[in-house]
Amino acid sequence: MSRPVRNGFPPRDQVIRASSSDPPQAAEDPDRFLAELVRVHHTLTIRSVVLAGNRWYRLPERVCFLFGEGVELARHLHRHQPADGTRVLADRLVDRAAYRVVAREYAPALDDFREALHLLGEMRVS
Secondary structure, eight states: HHHHTTTOOOOHHHHHHHTTOTHHHHOGGGGGGGGHHHHHHHHHHHHHHHHHHTOOOGHHHHHHHHHHHHHHHHHHHHHHHHHHHHHHHHHHHHHHHHHHHTTOOOOHHHHHHHHHHHHHOOOHHH
16 A cells, blocks of 8 residues: 555645646636635645655745645635635634644744634634
8 A cells, every 4th residue: 555545645646636627617716616725725735744754844944835825725715605714714724823833933823723713713603
């Protein structure tokens, strides 16, 4: 069994091929496919971290921007589809907070975590 299958992740090139085969309608109405784009981006981000393996010293230069992009995509989803986007945005913020703790960026990690808790609190109320 290949390593990606054992880890529960499809090979990165397979995910990239699948995400690049969007139907032509995706260009006409990107919001319709936004949830799928957010999901695929998250898979690529996590896969990139897994591929970094035990080279944590190189992690910030390789994946830092991916967590930021994931949060921005989730914010976009949250604006256009609040019912689905709130939970996704909170999840992406927690992911980025965890990354920031690993990178020893404690204040920004705390900000992300607080924002995620605030979003989850709004979900309970509504």
